[in-house]
Amino acid sequence: MKLKILVGTMTSTAEYVAQAIQMDCSDLVADIDVQLMDNLDISAFDEDALYLICTSTYGSGDVPDNARALYDSLDTAPKYLGHVRYGVIALGDRTYMQTFCFGGKKFDERLQGLGAQRVGEVWCHDASSGTLAETEGTAWCREWLAQALAPAA
16 A cells, blocks of 8 residues: 655645654555645545645645645545545644644545545644654554554454
């Protein structure tokens, strides 16, 4: 199984998290592809892969600029994504409680609306917590992958 990590970022933090996962989880998944969301659209989900959305939140709870085209295409060019299994790493800052981790939560809502199947819960990292998103995200991803790769009962 291939793991495709789609990265939405403004300051590269989400990209660092994705790269840490790529290095640390290679014993669980041999093929891990990290791809910035720049210029992607809904066709990014055409591949037979397990998907991980790794995105920060920007401005007033928006998806990052580089994720905008992909996010918008889920609405403007919708298609059924019932074959897609995915997880979400949402980066945010609890200082902004009204919009905490909305970048990832918005992707989750839109993907579910198109029939995609989320594995596990959305994982939210708080930048004001003093912990490293790379370290905690990798630990979360190892548990998430164990769940995602387990044989269906």
